[in-house]
Amino acid sequence: MPTIAVLSMKGGVGKSTITLGLASVAWERGQHALVVDLDPQANATMGLDVLAPVFTTNDVLADARPGIAADAVTGTGWAAHIKVIAAERALEHRNVNEGRHSALRLRTTLASLPRSYDLVVIDCPPSLGELTRNALSAADLAVVVTEPGYFALHGAAQALEAVEVIRGTTNPGLRTAAIVINRARPHLAEQQVRITELREAYGDLVSPSVLPERTSVPQAQGAGIPIHAWHSPGAREISNLFEDLYDEILPGLKMGPK
Numbered sequence: 197m198p199t200i201a202v203l204s205m206k207g208g209v210g211k212s213t214i215t216l217g218l219a220s221v222a223w224e225r226g227q228h229a230l231v232v233d234l235d236p237q238a239n240a241t242m243g244l245d246v247l248a249p250v251f252t253t254n255d256v257l258a259d260a261r262p263g264i265a266a267d268a269v270t271g272t273g274w275a276a277h278i279k280v281i282a283a284e285r286a287l288e289h290r291n292v293n294e295g296r297h298s299a300l301r302l303r304t305t306l307a308s309l310p311r312s313y314d315l316v317v318i319d320c321p322p323s324l325g326e327l328t329r330n331a332l333s334a335a336d337l338a339v340v341v342t343e344p345g346y347f348a349l350h351g352a353a354q355a356l357e358a359v360e361v362i363r364g365t366t367n368p369g370l371r372t373a374a375i376v377i378n379r380a381r382p383h384l385a386e387q388q389v390r391i392t393e394l395r396e397a398y399g400d401l402v403s404p405s406v407l408p409e410r411t412s413v414p415q416a417q418g419a420g421i422p423i424h425a426w427h428s429p430g431a432r433e434i435s436n437l438f439e440d441l442y443d444e445i446l447p448g449l450k451m452g453p454k
């Protein structure tokens with residue numbers, strides 16, 4: 197089960213948007229996806245149209261018994277093949293080290309899930325605390341999100357460093373799948389400079405799927421529906437880019453569900 201952690205060092209750059217975008221591709225293709233919301237803001241949970249979850253990632257991390265993740269899997273408003281382990285505000289309390297193997301709790305519990313998902317996507321909070329360490333320790337692939345701004349290079353470097361630290365300690369199998377540039381406005385010369393800088397520093401690791409700023413993104417999220425179900429030229433453009441990104445980072449899923 198490919199497990200992807202979506203992270204960034206900066207807040208508001210598009211982690212939840214990319215988490216929901218990958219889930220939307222799975223929705224469109226009939227593949228079984230599980231979103232794990234590790235952000236106390238619960239934006240991915242809301243985008244999946246889940247309003248009052250009973251069990252959350254807070255319960256999963258507080259308890260940490262292997263079977264607990266399966267109990268916490270909740271249906272979404274999207275479709276039966278898209279599931280979530282939802283977040284809640286109290287998850288904030290889990291963003292500190294809680295003793296031995298604290299960063300391995302998510303990994304331990306996800307390992308006992310039935311192998312029925314085609315992919316698992318973990319949405320991280322905007323910090324490098326224990327929640328993001330749990331996500332990176334449980335993931336096979338890290339997707340680093342950045343905006344094409346002045347601090348992009350710096351933020352991407354920090355996120356990649358965090359991935360390296362986890363690879364060197366709790367999760368030797370972890371690999372950075374891509375650096376994704378979000379909210380691009382290609383006509384701005386300043387942004388072009390930043391995009392070139394990122395490509396010069398990280399080469400092919402920078403995804404060719406550069407996501408533009410489109411109003412359909414917050415509109416679909418606010419409506420609690422997949423971007424693929426939002427009918428506008430902007431939504432179609434973004435949906436196609438999410439499909440390219442999905443095929444880039446999950447080439448094994450290109451041919452449809454297993």
Ligand SMILES: Nc1ncnc2c1ncn2[C@@H]1O[C@H](COP(=O)(O)OP(=O)(O)OP(=O)(O)O)[C@@H](O)[C@H]1O
Nearest residue numbers: 207208209210211212213322379408409410413414
């Ligand atoms: N490509 C885009 N076009 C237009 N709006 C976007 C785009 N990407 C993200 N947004 C909007 O920007 C805001 C922040 O995006 P998002 O919530 O995905 O970022 P985040 O990195 O998850 O934030 P946080 O760090 O708070 O978790 C949201 O309102 C989202 O709808």
Ligand SMILES: [Mg+2]
Nearest residue numbers: 211212235239
């Ligand atoms: Mg978010």
